[in-house]
Amino acid sequence: MPRTLRGALARPFVALARLLVVLGLLACAAGCAQTRARPLTPDDTVRAAQLLLTDRCLRAQGLAPPRPGQPPPSKAEQRRVVTALFGAGRAELRVELPNGYVVRRHTDGCLAAAQQRLYGDQPRWFAVSTTVDNLKSKAPQPDRAAYAVLREKALANARAVLNSARTKGTSP
Template identity: 60%
Template sequence: MRQLGTLTAAFAAGTLLLTVGLTACTSAPPASRPSTDALIKAATRHLTDACLTRRGLTPPRPGRRPPPSAEQQRVSDALFGAGRTELSVRLPTGYLVRGHTDGCLAAAQQRLYGDQRRWFRTSAIVNNLRPEAAHTHSSLAEVRHRHRAELADWRRLRAHALKSAKTVLAARTHSSPKGTAHP
């Protein structure tokens, strides 16, 4: 009889542990979703890395020993573009922002945002709203109100980029051989 009590106690303890374990496994909080910024950044990196690789260049990585300066220049030119800048926008602060349309980053932006020229102009303006407010001695709310068209365009372009980023990242995941990790 004593043996039966011990077995029952052991069974009860085992059942309790199994129940607690299953409950812990099923009631864990859901994994957090990557932010819009993180998804777009990952897709941009994937697209720029692929572009550099197609050009026979090694994508830069933090922590790696930098290549010789001539190689660094080739990577920089391929990534950001070279020669005369094709894009420019003068900000209300007086600063002139310029960019290229021929680099791997420009190609990634074109792919993700659908219109690299519009993204360049809109993001330059939206990313400089605080400096404009300080420069014009206006509140940020006033500056945002003045640039509501650019803010709406920025939101539309970001929504397009998010959708494109998900497509790019899904294609990358489905096309990789098993066991291959992506940077």
């Protein structure tokens, strides 16, 4: 496999591994110190629900969600997980930023499904979050307003997902 492709396949795992470490520490802190546990921040709540949803999606496809500290899966397994997580084929969503940079995303895959569940409109969330995240305060006001509305919706849905998991006895 060409070195650039290997690097491209590894990058999502590195980012996911970092997220999993943070969420693992948060979960441990919440579980290990019940009397001193602090509520999750809104960002952490949405991330935890997204991780739970993507894990469920991967498991439903017979794939093991990647976790820090686990032995790395085979290259073939990594490709299957990356494809299941991020989608395959041509990216269906596209946003061109004012600097000419184009960002693309799939609407299939476990991450897209989790975003659809949390935000209610994955294509709209992709468009406004890409614009707001890249342009910050220079993002158009309608995009910033839509970002805030969709983020609140995601937070409410994330709380429902995590509460449901807690009620059913599954770990978030």
